[in-house]
Amino acid sequence: MSDPRGAGVRPGLLARLKAGLARSASTFSDAIASALGSGRLDQATLDQLEEGLIAADLGVPTAAALIAGLKEERLGKEASADEVRAVLAGRIAARLAPLARPLAPDPARKPHVILVAGVNGTGKTTTIGKLAARFKAEGHRVVLAAADTFRAAAIEQLKVWSDRAGATFVAGAVGGDPAGVAFEALTRAMAEGADILIVDTAGRLQNKAALMEELAKIVRVLKRLEPSAPHDVVLVLDATTGQNAIGQVEVFQSVGAVSGLIMTKLDGTARGGVLVAIAEKFKLPIHAIGVGETIEDLQPFEADSFARALTGV
Amino acid sequence: MFEALTERLGQIFEGLTRRGALTESDVTAALREVRVALLEADVALPVVKKFIDEVHAKAIGTDVIRSVTPGQMVVKVVHDHLVQTLGAEADELRLAGAPPVAILMVGLQGSGKTTTTAKIGFRLKERDRKKVLMASLDTQRPAAQEQLKVLGEQAGVPTLPIIAGEMPVDIARRALTAARLGGYDIVLLDTAGRLHVDEALMAEAAAVADVSQPAETLLVVDALTGQDAVKVAERFTQRLKPTGVVMTRMDGDVRGGAALSMRAVTGCPIKLIGVGEKMDALDQFHPARVASRILGMGDVVSLVEKAAETIDRDEAAKLEARVKSGKFDMNDLAQQFRQMRKMGGMDGLLAYLPGVQKAKAQLAANKIDDRMLARQEAIILSMTKTERKNVKLLNGSRKRRIAAGSGTSVPEVNRLVKQFIQMADVMKKVGRMDPKLLRRHGIPGLIPRA
Known part of the structure; x- marks a missing residue:
C-alpha cells in the first residue's frame, strides 16, 4: 500500500520535530506571556501559570507542586516571561531527564524480545512498524509477531509495516490465542537467530480484567521459552489522553511489568503533559515519542526539548 | 494520584450537607473543589471555568438559602446544570431525507471510527431495519479498508468493494452511486483518522462532505481524551460542522470529562457511546446517568x-x-x-x-x-x-x-x-x-x- 505522505520533499527531521512540538507549546506560552504582563510575579500570575500547566495535561497535583516551587523561589521578584518559562522548563526537564533512555536491544540476546502493549488506538502497531524499520536500518534481523488476533485487519496492518521494514512476519489465525502466536514467533526467532522480536498485542482498556489476564499469559508463555523474556515491555501512551494515562501505567505495570514508555501523537495540539506526572510517580524510562505517521516520525525522547516545547521556551 | 471526581464531590458535599445554613463563601469554597475535581476528570479548562461561573450564579441565590438542606440544593444545582450541559435528552440519529442518506464519520487517529462505523451499521440494520452500505475512505492507515470489510462481515452489513489506489472523494462518489443503484437506505462513510491541524486532510474531509452531503457528520471522540479535547472540538467544528458526537471507550474507567468538554465546545448532541468491543456495544447517551456518575450518586443503572x-x-x-x-x-x-x-x-x-x-x-x-x-x-x-x-x-x-x-x-x-x-x-x-x-x-x- 502506498503512503502518499511519505513521498515527496520532506523538511529536515529536526524542523519537523520542532514544528510538531511547537504546536504543543503555543497555548502554554501564550498563557505565560499574558500572565506576566505586569513584570512582577504575583499570586494571580501564579494561578494563571498553574492553569497553563493544567491545560497542558500535567494534572492538578503536578501543576500545583511545580507552581509551589516557583512561588517559594520567585514570588514578588521581577521576572520576565522568558525567565519564568526557563525556570519551569528546567524543573520539568530535571524530572524527565533521568528517564530519557532509547530502546537499546542487547546484542547478546538472540533475540531481544520487546512486547508492546497499550489501550486501543494509542498507535501500537504504527509504533512497531517504525521501530522495526529503525532496527532493520541499524542492521538487525527483526521478527514481528502479530499477537493482536482480535481487531479486524490488525494482522494485515502489521504485515504492511513488516513488508516496508523488511522484517520476518509471524501471525496466527484471526481470533486465535495471542499467547500461541507469541510462542511461535519466539520459537522461530530463536531458530533463525534473529536479533530482535517485537510482539504486537491487541489494544485493551486497563479495567478489563480478562484482557489484562490475557496479556499476563503472553508474558508467562514467553518466559517458558526464554526465562529472561520479554526484555522490554513497552507501554504505548497516546498524548491526547488525559489523566487516565496514569491509571493505564499503573494497571499495565501490575500485570506485565512495564519497563518503558513511548508517547505517540505529539504532532497534534496535545501536549502530553501527563507524562510529567507519570514520570514522577513511576520513574519509568521514556524511550521515544511519535510525531507523525511515517517511518522517520519516531524520535528518541529528549527531556530538554520536551520540557522546553511544553513551556514554550 | 488523583481521586475520581465522584469521590471528590462526595467528600465536598458531605461537608455541605451536614451544615444547616449555607453562605456564599460556602458555595464558593465548594465550587473551588468542584473545579479541581472537574479538571482531574479531564474536563477542559475553559469548559470548567464557564461551568463553575454558571453554577455559581445559580447556586448563590434565594433557592439555596430558603431550601431546607442547602447542601443538597447545591448538589442539585450542580447536577441539573451538568445534565443540561451534557444535553438534556438522549438524541437519535437523523435519518430523514431521500435515500441513500449519508452519514460521515470523522475524528482523530485511534479514536475508534472504524469500529464505531461498523457498530452503527449493525445498529441501523438490526434496530431500525435499514439497508446499510459501509465504505472506508481511509487510504492512509495500512489495512484500514480491510478492517471495515472484516467488521462488515461480522456485522452482516455489506461494504463497498475496495479498489486499490482510489482517492477518498472518488470512493465516496462510488459509494453513493452503488447505494442508489442497490436501493440502500443509508451509506456510512468512514474516513481516515486525521489531526485537526493537518490542513490537507481536513480539506479532503470537507471535500468528501461536499460530495456526499451527509445528513449526519459524526465526530468520534475517545472518552479518555484530556485537555486537548477543546482544540479538537474547535477545529473539527470549524471545518466540518459535525452534527453529533460519538464518545468511544466509555466502558473504560473514565469519568466522562471529555464528554462534557465536547458537548460544550461543539454544541452538538452526544448521540451514542461505545461501551465495549462487541458489535452491539453501542448505547444511547444518557446525560442524567453520566451526570450522576460524575456527582457521586453512583451509576447504579450501569x-x-x-x-x-x-x-x-x-x-x-x-x-x-x-x-x-x-x-x-x-x-x-x-x-x-x-x-x-x-x-x-x-x-x-x-x-x-x-x-x-x-x-x-x-x-x-x-x-x-x-x-x-x-x-x-x-x-x-x-x-x-x-x-x-x-x-x-x-x-x-x-x-x-x-x-x-x-x-x-x-x-x-x-x-x-x-x-x-x-x-x-x-x-x-x-x-x-x-x-x-x-x-x-x-x-x-x-x-x-x-
Whole structure:
C-alpha cells in the first residue's frame, strides 16, 4: 500500500520535530506571556501559570507542586516571561531527564524480545512498524509477531509495516490465542537467530480484567521459552489522553511489568503533559515519542526539548 | 494520584450537607473543589471555568438559602446544570431525507471510527431495519479498508468493494452511486483518522462532505481524551460542522470529562457511546446517568447492566436456592470470588457505587483487596471436594496441607474458615428473611470482615 505522505520533499527531521512540538507549546506560552504582563510575579500570575500547566495535561497535583516551587523561589521578584518559562522548563526537564533512555536491544540476546502493549488506538502497531524499520536500518534481523488476533485487519496492518521494514512476519489465525502466536514467533526467532522480536498485542482498556489476564499469559508463555523474556515491555501512551494515562501505567505495570514508555501523537495540539506526572510517580524510562505517521516520525525522547516545547521556551 | 471526581464531590458535599445554613463563601469554597475535581476528570479548562461561573450564579441565590438542606440544593444545582450541559435528552440519529442518506464519520487517529462505523451499521440494520452500505475512505492507515470489510462481515452489513489506489472523494462518489443503484437506505462513510491541524486532510474531509452531503457528520471522540479535547472540538467544528458526537471507550474507567468538554465546545448532541468491543456495544447517551456518575450518586443503572452481562443467570438462581436452603458451601464462596473478579475486581465494582470513599476506606482498613480474593480462592481450591462441602472436617493436619497447597499459612486458612462460618450463618438468616432487608444492607453486608 502506498503512503502518499511519505513521498515527496520532506523538511529536515529536526524542523519537523520542532514544528510538531511547537504546536504543543503555543497555548502554554501564550498563557505565560499574558500572565506576566505586569513584570512582577504575583499570586494571580501564579494561578494563571498553574492553569497553563493544567491545560497542558500535567494534572492538578503536578501543576500545583511545580507552581509551589516557583512561588517559594520567585514570588514578588521581577521576572520576565522568558525567565519564568526557563525556570519551569528546567524543573520539568530535571524530572524527565533521568528517564530519557532509547530502546537499546542487547546484542547478546538472540533475540531481544520487546512486547508492546497499550489501550486501543494509542498507535501500537504504527509504533512497531517504525521501530522495526529503525532496527532493520541499524542492521538487525527483526521478527514481528502479530499477537493482536482480535481487531479486524490488525494482522494485515502489521504485515504492511513488516513488508516496508523488511522484517520476518509471524501471525496466527484471526481470533486465535495471542499467547500461541507469541510462542511461535519466539520459537522461530530463536531458530533463525534473529536479533530482535517485537510482539504486537491487541489494544485493551486497563479495567478489563480478562484482557489484562490475557496479556499476563503472553508474558508467562514467553518466559517458558526464554526465562529472561520479554526484555522490554513497552507501554504505548497516546498524548491526547488525559489523566487516565496514569491509571493505564499503573494497571499495565501490575500485570506485565512495564519497563518503558513511548508517547505517540505529539504532532497534534496535545501536549502530553501527563507524562510529567507519570514520570514522577513511576520513574519509568521514556524511550521515544511519535510525531507523525511515517517511518522517520519516531524520535528518541529528549527531556530538554520536551520540557522546553511544553513551556514554550 | 488523583481521586475520581465522584469521590471528590462526595467528600465536598458531605461537608455541605451536614451544615444547616449555607453562605456564599460556602458555595464558593465548594465550587473551588468542584473545579479541581472537574479538571482531574479531564474536563477542559475553559469548559470548567464557564461551568463553575454558571453554577455559581445559580447556586448563590434565594433557592439555596430558603431550601431546607442547602447542601443538597447545591448538589442539585450542580447536577441539573451538568445534565443540561451534557444535553438534556438522549438524541437519535437523523435519518430523514431521500435515500441513500449519508452519514460521515470523522475524528482523530485511534479514536475508534472504524469500529464505531461498523457498530452503527449493525445498529441501523438490526434496530431500525435499514439497508446499510459501509465504505472506508481511509487510504492512509495500512489495512484500514480491510478492517471495515472484516467488521462488515461480522456485522452482516455489506461494504463497498475496495479498489486499490482510489482517492477518498472518488470512493465516496462510488459509494453513493452503488447505494442508489442497490436501493440502500443509508451509506456510512468512514474516513481516515486525521489531526485537526493537518490542513490537507481536513480539506479532503470537507471535500468528501461536499460530495456526499451527509445528513449526519459524526465526530468520534475517545472518552479518555484530556485537555486537548477543546482544540479538537474547535477545529473539527470549524471545518466540518459535525452534527453529533460519538464518545468511544466509555466502558473504560473514565469519568466522562471529555464528554462534557465536547458537548460544550461543539454544541452538538452526544448521540451514542461505545461501551465495549462487541458489535452491539453501542448505547444511547444518557446525560442524567453520566451526570450522576460524575456527582457521586453512583451509576447504579450501569452496574446492574454490567452484572446482568457477566453473571450467569442460571448460576445466580442456583446460588439463591442454595442460600435459601442453608446449603451455602465453600464452592459457592469460590464462585463468588470468581464472579467479582470477572466484573473488574473490587475497584471495578466500587467505581459504580455511591459512597465509595467510605467503603474503600473500610476495605483498606480490613485489608480486603483483589489479591486477598485471589489468595482466599487459592485456599478453597486447595481443599478436597468433601472439605469444601463440609468445613467441619478441617482439622490441624488438613489445614496444614491446605496452607501448603495454596502457598498461604494456617492462620490464613483459619481466618477464611471463620469468615465462611460467619457468612454461612448470615446466609441462613438471609434465606429466612425478607429480601427487603438484604437490599437495605446491600453488598457491604455480604463482604466478610477480616
